[in-house]
Amino acid sequence: MDVRFATNPDDARHYGTDELRRRYLVQGMFTPGELRLTYSHQDRVVLGGAVPLAEPLRLGAYDPLRTAYFAERRELAVFCTGGRGTVTADGAEFDLGPRDLVYLGMGTREIALSSADPADPARLYLFSTPAHQAHPAVLVRESDVEGVELGSPDNANVRTLRKYVDGTTVRSCQLMMGYTALAPGSVWNTMPAHTHVRRTECYLYFDLGPDDRVLHLMGRPEESRHLVVADREAVISPSWSMHSGAGTANYSFVWAMAGENYDFADMDHVAMDELR
Ligand SMILES: O=C[C@H](O)[C@@H](O)CC(=O)C(=O)O
Numbered sequence: 001m002d003v004r005f006a007t008n009p010d011d012a013r014h015y016g017t018d019e020l021r022r023r024y025l026v027q028g029m030f031t032p033g034e035l036r037l038t039y040s041h042q043d044r045v046v047l048g049g050a051v052p053l054a055e056p057l058r059l060g061a062y063d064p065l066r067t068a069y070f071a072e073r074r075e076l077a078v079f080c081t082g083g084r085g086t087v088t089a090d091g092a093e094f095d096l097g098p099r100d101l102v103y104l105g106m107g108t109r110e111i112a113l114s115s116a117d118p119a120d121p122a123r124l125y126l127f128s129t130p131a132h133q134a135h136p137a138v139l140v141r142e143s144d145v146e147g148v149e150l151g152s153p154d155n156a157n158v159r160t161l162r163k164y165v166d167g168t169t170v171r172s173c174q175l176m177m178g179y180t181a182l183a184p185g186s187v188w189n190t191m192p193a194h195t196h197v198r199r200t201e202c203y204l205y206f207d208l209g210p211d212d213r214v215l216h217l218m219g220r221p222e223e224s225r226h227l228v229v230a231d232r233e234a235v236i237s238p239s240w241s242m243h244s245g246a247g248t249a250n251y252s253f254v255w256a257m258a259g260e261n262y263d264f265a266d267m268d269h270v271a272m273d274e275l276r
């Protein structure tokens, strides 16, 4: 398990490219036959990828957590970014196609991840947050979720946002998660930008071509920094960091949050003349 300690904006403003990437960019999560996890001390979120081949991959016990099993004190969601797979949770099987998600509550002991076809394995994204109460497991298919249309062609930010776990239909302790897809010809996400000092948020970018990149904007709005992000790489946004970006083509991203409150709409919008 890759462990990243929390950072603060007074130090982060001095980071160069390598240090920014080492602290906030998560790469190499989707490696065939492996389950790779990153533990961030920003709101103690865990994010990771699993690409099961012929053998299922299982969540185990991890020393940074010091619990008997992964979800003993945590809740977890698994989002399928491609391929088809099955999440088995204490004997219950959840089949996931592309863009389907399963939420698993605190106390789920045995979690195994498998692919329907090892030749086209499932690329499963995992996001987990500390929990204090057990909520039931729920499978959410993309077709169950109503899309919210955002943006305009003139601003090159036409996109569809889907909230899978936000406390309305699926209840969680603090985990909120969904994904946003940019329309062809649109490249900007989350502009005008925002922060939400009450929550950490992670973006996993996917559906990028091999030569496409997203220039992800982070940092305090008045002192922005950027990360050049490739397909299936994630960015950890501490509570003080804005999170926005523009791609060399359209793309999708899974957003996931945890923190103080449980209100998707709680954002502090940044006026254009505050950005620097
Ligand atoms: O706090 C919420 C998140 O940053 C995202 O939901 C924003 C987003 O998907 C978008 O504007 O495209």
Ligand SMILES: [Zn+2]
Binding pocket: 194, 195, 196, 201, 243
């Ligand atoms: Zn946000």
